[in-house]
Amino acid sequence: MELKKVLVTGATGSIGEAIVKEYAKNGYFVYIHYNSNKQKAEELLESIEHGEIITFNMKDKESIKSTLEDINVDVLVNNAGIIKDNLFFFMDDEEWEDVINTNLNGIYHVTKTISKNMMMNKRGSIVNVASISGITGNQGQANYSASKGGVIAFTKTLAIELGRYNIRVNAIAPGIIESEMIENIPNVKEMKKAIPLKRFGKAEEVAKCAYFIGVDASYVSGEVLNISGGMVR
Numbered sequence: 262m263e264l265k266k267v268l269v270t271g272a273t274g275s276i277g278e279a280i281v282k283e284y285a286k287n288g289y290f291v292y293i294h295y296n297s298n299k300q301k302a303e304e305l306l307e308s309i310e311h312g313e314i315i316t317f318n319m320k321d322k323e324s325i326k327s328t329l330e331d332i333n334v335d336v337l338v339n340n341a342g343i344i345k346d347n348l349f350f351f352m353d354d355e356e357w358e359d360v361i362n363t364n365l366n367g368i369y370h371v372t373k374t375i376s377k378n379m380m381m382n383k384r385g386s387i388v389n390v391a392s393i394s395g396i397t398g399n400q401g402q403a404n405y406s407a408s409k410g411g412v413i414a415f416t417k418t419l420a421i422e423l424g425r426y427n428i429r430v431n432a433i434a435p436g437i438i439e440s441e442m443i444e445n446i447p448n449v450k451e452m453k454k455a456i457p458l459k460r461f462g463k464a465e466e467v468a469k470c471a472y473f474i475g476v477d478a479s480y481v482s483g484e485v486l487n488i489s490g491g492m493v494r
Contacts, residue, residue, distance in 0.1 A: 264311055266334040267475075268292040270319070270371060271341030273301040275440035276390065279468035280338055285309035287472060292332065294341065319367030320359070329374040333382065336475045337375045339368045340390045342408075346401045357404045364408035368415065376423065385428040388475040389416045391485060393436045393493045409434075413485055420483030429482040431474045436489025438462040457491035 267284045271277045272293040278301075281291050291312040295302035302314045315332075317324040319341050342364045345356040372387060379385030394402050395409025416432040423430055439461045443449055453459055470488050474481060487493055 264288065264290040265336070266290045266292065267336040267338060268294065268315075268329075268332065268334045268375065269338045269340055270294040270367075271296075272305060273298040274340070275464040276435065276438060276467050277340045278305055279464035280340060280471045281305055281309065281312075283465070283468035283472045284336070284338075284475075285312065287476070289336070292334065296341070319363045319371075322366075322370040325367070325370045326374050329371065332375065333378045334375060335384070336386045336388065337372065337379075338388045338390070338471055338475060339371060339412075340471075341367060341371075342390065344402070344405050346405065348401050349403045352403060360404040361408050361411075364405070365411045365415070368412060372419070376419075376428065379428050380423070380426045383427050385423075385426075386475050387416075387419065387423075387428065387430045388471050389413075389430070389432040390471070391416070391432040391434045393434050393487065393489050396434055396485070396487070397493055416485065417483050424482060429479075431478070431481060431483065432485045433467065433470050433474060434485050434487050434489070434493075435467050436462060436487075436492045438464060438467055438488075440464055455492055456489070460490065462488060462490060 267289045269281050272281050273295045285291050293302050293312055293314050295316050296318055306312050306314055317328045345360050389412050391412045392409040394406040395413050398406045416430050419430040474486050
């Protein structure tokens with residue numbers, strides 16, 4: 262029996278790693294994407310039963326196309342993303358452009374390439390990792406919030422356009438998750454007070470949601486799953 266396949270972009274981050282392991286645990290062959298952390302990707306590959314490492318820069322559309330054009334997957338998890346926080350009036354062009362190019366334009370190019378084969382196969386599921394910042398906005402994150410808000414709108418539009426091909430498109434919107442991305446946020450511990458569950462989320466909890474909405478939620482499309490412990494309601 263042929264294994265089902267999933268591509269996870271940005272697989273070497275905390276959330277990406279957890280998503281890889283969750284899909285692998287459920288019998289998937291996992292394409293593990295990385296940009297710079299080859300060692301972590303290799304360690305992750307060794308930790309699962311079936312997989313392959315692929316690499317490209319999310320800002321390099323030609324590399325994305327050439328790497329992915331012959332890859333067929335059942336599920337695409339668009340997880341790759343960066344943050345370059347700064348107050349808007351102090352934000353420079355590079356901080357804006359790097360985040361938009363990686364978090365939004367990169368997802369466009371990955372999805373455009375992968376979805377062609379999904380359309381031919383008349384099946385597939387796409388999970389876009391957004392953020393509660395894309396729902397509510399967040400001080401110091403005009404670039405990040407704009408990119409993730411764009412991802413949410415992108416998700417809803419693709420759900421309409423690709424539904425006829427039996428392709429579901431959904432997003433997950435994590436809140437504050439214990440990961441490398443929150444380490445440099447000032448006063449991050451104070452944020453727990455705004456969370457009804459009084460704790461930060463775990464990467465494994467996000468991964469379970471990414472699997473549920475990517476695989477099990479077979480009649481759900483165009484939705485954004487809020488994973489914030491009640492912080493955003």
